Amino acid sequence: MSSASLNPEASVAADSGHQPLRFYVPEPKCRPGSAPDFSGIQLPTEVLPRPPVDASQDQLHAYAYGLIRVLGDDHKIIDEWNPQLDANVLRKGLRSMLLTRIYDQRMLRAQRTGKTSFYMQCTGEEAIAVAQAMALEPDDMCFPSYRQQGLLIAREWPLVDMMCQVYNNSEDRMKGRQLPVFYSAKKAGFFSISGNLGTQFVQAVGWAMASAYKGDTRLAAAWVGDGTTAEADFHYALTFAAVYRVPVLLNVVNNQWAISSFQGIAGGEVTTFAARAVGYGLPGLRVDGNDFLAVYAATKWAIARARAGMGATVIELYTYRAAAHSSSDDPSGYRPEGEGALWPLGDPIERLKQHLIAIGEWSQEQHDALTSELTEEVKSAGKEAESFGTLGSKGTSPSTMFDDVYKELPQHLRRQRQQLGY
Amino acid sequence: MSSASLNPEASVAADSGHQPLRFYVPEPKCRPGSAPDFSGIQLPTEVLPRPPVDASQDQLHAYAYGLIRVLGDDHKIIDEWNPQLDANVLRKGLRSMLLTRIYDQRMLRAQRTGKTSFYMQCTGEEAIAVAQAMALEPDDMCFPSYRQQGLLIAREWPLVDMMCQVYNNSEDRMKGRQLPVFYSAKKAGFFSISGNLGTQFVQAVGWAMASAYKGDTRLAAAWVGDGTTAEADFHYALTFAAVYRVPVLLNVVNNQWAISSFQGIAGGEVTTFAARAVGYGLPGLRVDGNDFLAVYAATKWAIARARAGMGATVIELYTYRAAAHSSSDDPSGYRPEGEGALWPLGDPIERLKQHLIAIGEWSQEQHDALTSELTEEVKSAGKEAESFGTLGSKGTSPSTMFDDVYKELPQHLRRQRQQLGY
Amino acid sequence: MPSMNMIQALNSAMDVMLERDPDVLIFGQDVGYFGGVFRCTAGLQKKYGSKRVFDAPISEGGIVGAAVGMGAYGLRPVVEIQFADYIYPAMDQLTSEAARLRYRSGGEFSAPITVRTPCGGGIYGGQTHSQSPEAMFAHVCGLKTVMPSNPYDAKGLLIAAIEDDDPVVFFEPKRIYNGPFDGHHDRPVKPWAGHALGEVPDGYYTVPLGRANVLRPGTAVTVLCYGTMVHVCLAAAAESGIDAEVIDLRTLMPLDLETIEASVRKTGRCVIVHEATRTCGFGAELSAQVQEACFIHLEAPIERVTGWDTPYPLAHEWQYFPGPARVSEALTRVMEF
Amino acid sequence: MPSMNMIQALNSAMDVMLERDPDVLIFGQDVGYFGGVFRCTAGLQKKYGSKRVFDAPISEGGIVGAAVGMGAYGLRPVVEIQFADYIYPAMDQLTSEAARLRYRSGGEFSAPITVRTPCGGGIYGGQTHSQSPEAMFAHVCGLKTVMPSNPYDAKGLLIAAIEDDDPVVFFEPKRIYNGPFDGHHDRPVKPWAGHALGEVPDGYYTVPLGRANVLRPGTAVTVLCYGTMVHVCLAAAAESGIDAEVIDLRTLMPLDLETIEASVRKTGRCVIVHEATRTCGFGAELSAQVQEACFIHLEAPIERVTGWDTPYPLAHEWQYFPGPARVSEALTRVMEF
């Protein structure tokens, strides 16, 4: 067969008077070998004011296409969405973000040295989970993906408990069953992470319906990545949230990549992810995800709207996955080296730090001291966690494998456990 | 337990300073016993001009919220979208619509008299399938739901063949396997109807990608109901169509009802179904589905856009399901008697007929004559079809039950067929 | 005691639970105002309000996904999937989420949901209104799987399912909603009225999950069945004159192996009957377990009488349906082995 | 003959088919530029262009649904589901659509698609990267189900699957992508290089669907297995010293019952091994069929050695994995019966 005939587009004769049809496969601007190039990303120059929480669809339309920012390029505040936070609150945010990053670094090293089988960082995305956790009430229920460890850290959940899960050791409350980072912490309002992308999105909607059904005051919030918006559960979540006017925050973390696929493969070339909301009659806010203050402010708006009985908001958090997808991934195979450093929206920790310095509430010295303190904190937590074992050393008993499949152990599992010798 | 404590909304103490949360369950304005009331339906007064086929998203936004109309309330043409059809074409459209309705009536009677187990009419929705079939090329591929029998009729597919399927008789090409009306007619560009709502939507996208892949000129078009938009396949279809810029028409027939659920349960209270398109960066057109000319014109626009390499369009066809959902359904259980007669957009057949009369191309006498002619045509087709059997009398051999599960009959099915005595 | 058909019994179960437990709520396609296409929820919205009984979008995955979230909150949602043939869009939420939530969270969260869904053929439903996919769910650890065969059990099992702390897929054989159909489709329809198991108490009671019911004691051969097939098997036993012990499994997971084992040890013979397709149907598991547990007692091969490995055809459904003649033949073969 | 691991063999199969048949195209998550998270499609986009090998949205249902449409047009799409654990969102398109399209349309339309998906545990994947859901698909009439155990078969079976006119779910046991893992996780990793079935021709050949392979002839007991378990069973046979006949099924549907029956008639004993959960696993069907076909030849109960009926745990995966010790014990029990 000649290679010409293998050109599929030439193989059906177009005898109808019409041109042959075409389809299109999106491709990112740069691949390994070429220089990183973010010139295609246009940051909106117009700043949209903070709308009233009961604004109508028409009034909100533009927010799905703009970009809510508070920290300007000069580290000064752009006023429209300024949440007016006390410097103590900002320093708490900075601390949690920094702690998240240092925690990630240590756990990745732990993976490299064989203490665990797998790890996932959230480098460059710390502002999202941290600012949103701070905007939410401590008992609002979070349905995260695997990249919102910052929620637990901002809620001051013990690092040791998190580490024990990562190490699948004897103190792992998930009894060694789950992939590292698939935490569950009901007391911290942190739902069990699934592994199946997106399933938590509609569950969050159901949870929020239940909360409203009971006359409770606890909201639900959920997170998915840009890539995950293509799953059915995303559609279910927005449909149910819109139909039943559910008090839930539906967050899309657009970090530009889904493993090796750029966000164009999820539909990000033709519109924003916040725009998905528009289709369901929900408000969509597009937010600079590397701007702690903007994330906080937008989240507060959505919370107020939900509490006012106006239902759900979709928030697109525009950011960049600065690290590899996971410890199993090497991005040099699909994107140019050094892309992260050129990301036009900067680094969230650096930006909040510089803002605090600019307003006279922080200094490089304080920052260095904080970094050392947190490094120590993580190190000592690490030591404690390791004392309960690391992967393969000191875990829960294999007999626990049969627990929790059902509330009560059924006969057939008892028999199987006996066969295993327990 | 007191009935007060059974009020779920009162049962969780709200001690957080926040108001108890709420959710909302949509309910149609009228139910049996109350008078039908369509005062909530506001027909847009502004008429949007026909945009260029390569219009950008911004330019198209309003079309998802407006209503494209050509036949005004006075049966005169509103010019903007006038497709300038020859009177012969209009008469052909009228004929196909009328034939569809007469066919439906006869087959429903056949069901009532036990000749078949089930039937589904499309009463009031005839303009949609008929005008769209006429706008499409005869070999463009249709992926219908069960309510687009008008496609087959407009494409002049033999009524006898359709009836044999409905009767599950010896000439039924589907060999008695399928529910009545679940036709398949490859030669008519009519894809096999599934029964599982919505699955055909993303299949149509795949088919159109294949057509483009081969450099073919055949478009695909697909139909789902308002209720079905909540299924995953709807989301998959719009996502894939947007990402790969696929030459496909994605039609949502909003006939206000999904069995007993009004369109608010699918999200139709908060926005239009055409607006779903906006969320994916696709054009969405909202069209008066009872206006033959508007349906035709909007479809032609979407076809031209697809052929220009601009990808998919979502068309919401705004109509009313005038009859019961199916022969198993009795709408008097959930909606007011006589609602259909008050539908503000009228009856599609009546409207095209009056238009033709208004422009001097038709008369009541001609219409009566046509009605008699088509009634005869259907009757004689019915006789012929019945000669091949009706349900339970003269069907295919039970041995055919084992065919077509796989291309070749595997051993285990051969054994099972033998067990059945064949 | 009032006489109820299966629809009324299921309705009564939900009524009782809505009344007793404010954490019970019901949603699904057409279940609200209209009361469900099979009328199982008729009157409940009117009685309990539209926050407790309401319509859902046509989105099986969304329905189960939302229910899982409600379950995680602490409610006990009861959802309806209009036909079992349409449960596949919810497969992921059932398999990956409801079934494994307790396990993966180390017991922190769970999904005490009940998924009701009509199954089975014999109503001219064709390939998309006739399926019996129970084996797929029985394969998924973490789920419980139930299929009643009569009004009394239907109510008691449904209440038990709603109260159960694990997710339960509750199959309702729609062919016997109105009467104990025994496969003789050419005979007049029998109603539940007058049938012993159509006598159903008005109030609360449970039939525990995981316990089979020996509906017809016998000595010659053990017949394992559930749902509509129970009546077919009883008819076959009567018509063949073979003294079969007919066991209605009621719950597939957890399975009452004790009752099965005791019976087969006694009879030495076993016939398994289900409507689902044969290959990898639940009968395969039953056959494997009976063989494992009773090998030395078996005097004849275990036989399976099942739907064929084809989609459920409309016009030929009585050739597809494993009716009393086919069961009788199997009984005879097993006895004559 | 070149030596290939299973990844290279699968890549070669797709390369051969892309070259031979312009109607073959490949899509799935990360399969384009990057070449797949397991690298099975590495280099193919570069060679054939991005219209023939491309990335898809994270939408398993959309991927299979689009493939069904392409198949209906007349193409032969080969799609990848990144892990078998993520195939459930595509369950409806596979079960209700791909599997029944030919049937319901009276043969007018069909879906000659191939769905490749890595399965199985032993890679510290936890409950969402370890599953073996093959039984669910074997239960669905209209689908074919394949699972190779070595590079040679993987390539030949994948080519046969792509050429097959019916939809095929093609499971790839990821633990043996790089070497013939026999369950001894504490021993050094063995590569495919040097293994007889790692010798793989460069060009076109097929291994027909529906034919099992007697990998180790024996007289004492028949061992039925597939995928990774083939190597575990061979190890168990060697280590137990029992002269087992190890049959690699390769295709579960259609099943090569003839080969199985001939073997069990000869040996009179049968052990079935799979990694999937036990209840309603494919082993149940095998057990039922062997029992039905070979009842009078059986000298001991058929045993199943399988994954437990729990989700696949991470830390305890070697207690979960049915390794050579558990298979050897079963062989011994069966021999000593």
Ligand SMILES: Cc1ncc(C[n+]2csc(CCOP(=O)(O)OP(=O)(O)O)c2C)c(N)n1
């Ligand atoms: C249902 C499902 N399909 C596929 C995968 C495999 N997978 C894991 S992460 C990932 C990419 C997710 O990308 P995105 O949603 O953008 O989130 P991010 O990793 O960028 O935070 C994929 C495809 C999965 N876990 N679940």
Ligand SMILES: Cc1ncc(C[n+]2csc(CCOP(=O)(O)OP(=O)(O)O)c2C)c(N)n1
């Ligand atoms: C997946 C699936 N779920 C449920 C059903 C049952 N069902 C058949 S038609 C219907 C209503 C569909 O409403 P809509 O999409 O608005 O189409 P219409 O009937 O109004 O044309 C339902 C729920 C089905 N056929 N398939």
Ligand SMILES: [Mg+2]
């Ligand atoms: Mg991402």
Ligand SMILES: [Mg+2]
């Ligand atoms: Mg409708």
